[in-house]
Amino acid sequence: MTDLNTAMCLIISTFEKYAGKEGDKHTLSKLELKELLQNELGELLGKASDKAAVDRIFDDLDSNKDNSVDFAEFGKMIFCLTVMCHEYFCKK
Numbered sequence: 659m660t661d662l663n664t665a666m667c668l669i670i671s672t673f674e675k676y677a678g679k680e681g682d683k684h685t686l687s688k689l690e691l692k693e694l695l696q697n698e699l700g701e702l703l704g705k706a707s708d709k710a711a712v713d714r715i716f717d718d719l720d721s722n723k724d725n726s727v728d729f730a731e732f733g734k735m736i737f738c739l740t741v742m743c744h745e746y747f748c749k750k
């Protein structure tokens with residue numbers, strides 16, 4: 659496995675770990691998204707535990723408005739955050 663393959667597998671397995679907790683095992687409910695944000699991205703997102711913030715992030719990610727966040731919707735967030743991290747580290 660290359661480093662990039664490993665990174666892709668970790669993104670998938672992290673998504674599935676939280677998506678599998680309740681309801682549809684391959685999409686994130688709002689509660690599952692909240693737990694993922696708190697446990698996995700807390701340092702990056704800071705106050706993501708704030709209910710209004712979670713509601714807004716969930717609504718933004720749920721682009722097809724089916725009241726769940728699928729892997730493609732989640733992937734867009736990871737990509738955007740990764741681009742922001744890249745910009746941050748390039749400026750340093």
Ligand SMILES: [Ca+2]
Nearest residue numbers: 720724726727
């Ligand atoms: Ca959705």
